[in-house]
Amino acid sequence: GDSVTQMEGPVTLSEEACLTINCTYTATGYPSLFWYVQYPGEGLQLLLKATKADDKGSNKGFEATYRKETTSFHLEKGSVQVSDSAVYFCALRSFSGNTPLVFGKGTRLSVIA
Amino acid sequence: ETGVTQTPRHLVMGMTNKKSLKCEQHLGHNAMYWYKQSAKKPLELMFVYSLEERVENNSVPSRFSPECPNSSHLFLHLHTLQPEDSALYLCASSQDLGVSYGYTFGSGTRLTVV
Numbered sequence: 001g002d003s004v005t006q007m008e009g010p011v012t013l014s015e016e017a018c019l020t021i022n023c024t025y026t027a028t029g030y031p032s033l034f035w036y037v038q039y040p041g042e043g044l045q046l047l048l049k050a051t052k053a054d055d056k057g058s059n060k061g062f063e064a065t066y067r068k069e070t071t072s073f074h075l076e077k078g079s080v081q082v083s084d085s086a087v088y089f090c091a092l093r094s095f096s097g098n099t100p101l102v103f104g105k106g107t108r109l110s111v112i113a
Numbered sequence: 114e115t116g117v118t119q120t121p122r123h124l125v126m127g128m129t130n131k132k133s134l135k136c137e138q139h140l141g142h143n144a145m146y147w148y149k150q151s152a153k154k155p156l157e158l159m160f161v162y163s164l165e166e167r168v169e170n171n172s173v174p175s176r177f178s179p180e181c182p183n184s185s186h187l188f189l190h191l192h193t194l195q196p197e198d199s200a201l202y203l204c205a206s207s208q209d210l211g212v213s214y215g216y217t218f219g220s221g222t223r224l225t226v227v
Contacts (some may be wrong), residue, residue: 034215043203043218045115089156093214100146100169101216103156 002027002094006104009087013080013111021075021107023064023090031092033057033066033073034101038087047075047088080111116140119204119219126194127227134189134222136204143209145187146216147179150201162187163210194226 007022025031032051036044048057053068062077073090090104117138126132136145147159161169162181176198178190187204201223205216 036218041220043115043117043119043220044205044216045218046215049215100158100161100210105155 002031002092002099002102004090004092004102004104006088006090006107008107010108010110013109015082015111015113016079017111019075019077019080019084019109021088021090021109023073023075023104025071025073025090025092027071027092027094029095030068031094033064034091034093035062035064035073035075036089036091036103038089038106040086044089080109082111082113085109085111115217115219117204117206117217117219119202119222121222122220123223123225125225125227126191128194128196130194131190131192133191134202134204134224136187136189136219138185138204138206138217138219140206140217141208142206142217143184144207144214145181145184146205146207147187147189148203148205150203150221151199156203159189161210168210191224194224196226199224199226 003026005024034049035047037047038044048059050057050066056065064075087106087108089106091101120135144163149157159173160179165181180188201221203221204219207214207216
């Protein structure tokens with residue numbers, strides 16, 4: 001079945017450091033790919049998405065590129081802030097049937113000043 | 114405010130109680146979902162509704178009973194729960210079940226079963 005694998009956390013970075021959170025997937029066909037973010041005490045918020053190969057999703061300084069050849073959708077940010085501290089979830093939605101979102105386990109990011 | 118509202122935000126209940134979680138969306142979405150988020154475990158999809166019809170039930174124990182009276186409201190009725198049911202319960206909605214639609218989540222109900 002469809003699945004998403006994310007790098008294990010937690011990830012701790014200093015402010016203004018570069019961030020990469022790895023995400024790879026297994027799916028039939030051509031899924032849509034998503035990154036969600038969950039701030040403390042809140043639900044998940046859509047951060048960015050990409051619906052076809054080579055698409056780049058971007059939002060709030062975060063970027064991720066849909067790489068079909070490596071089945072990856074890594075999340076990147078050039079300079080993190082303390083306010084980026086949260087849990088980040090990679091997710092996919094397969095093209096086959098009315099399948100719901102499949103989530104990775106989440107990666108906790110802590111940014112220290 | 115995401116457009117998906119969940120109440121209550123926090124709930125403590127005994128194992129013999131009956132309670133209900135409520136989710137409301139005014140985004141004009143046609144699909145709604147219940148997820149369970151437990152510490153150190155992946156998000157678990159519980160139920161999926163599309164146009165008020167249940168389309169998926171992921172082997173959830175019968176002590177959880179969903180209800181979708183219209184496309185804007187979704188309930189999760191709880192009875193005789195166990196302590197391991199303590200978790201954050203998240204409601205989400207999407208425009209449709211189509212593949213490119215992301216979900217809009219509520220802030221969740223933090224449930225503690227004592």
